Amino acid sequence: MSDTPSYETNRWTKHFEEIDLEIARLAVMMDIPILDPGVIDRILGNDASVCGKEKPRAFAELRAMLMMHAADQLKATNSLGALETQDMVRGVVDRLRERIGERMGNRQDPPAA
Template structure:
């Protein structure tokens, strides 16, 4: 197991039935997925925040990488798909407005942790 595969379970607490699918649950889930995405993107030196880069990763265009690491690139692609799947499920559970607010909060939190290592967002 590589260091990028390790998960720190010390901060993870099992959720009771009543706590599942709450805003807090979705926020923690999305943050976990997005942190893993950031880690893999940094390993591959993929500027994910730049225009069109996510689409290129989803199309398996490894030329977007600044550093070749096929295993990390494929994991990055899978995590991006997982992110979109979780976000769609969140929208069904919580509504689009709340989902957008949670996703924005997670992005801002991660930006504080990884800085500009993922490129510069458009706009």
């Protein structure tokens, strides 16, 4: 088996890079530490108190982008498998963290099984 990512993996990676860049942009704009534990769940629960800056339209867009990310991650999992999808999304987030820095918060990776 080749270590070269398949066309499908590359397509999903590009898709998540675009979605996650917009999520990061919106989070930074509103001073939301998006990767802090529990923050994404609070946004999905429509809790705008996580925002450092009040921007209702941007918050609604961020919430919609997070829901789209979750739905698309399920589709990618069905297409690529759980481990490959998890690794791919983690790589996208890591590259975003390198570009944006600590303004994204502090992701806590789950312990390895």
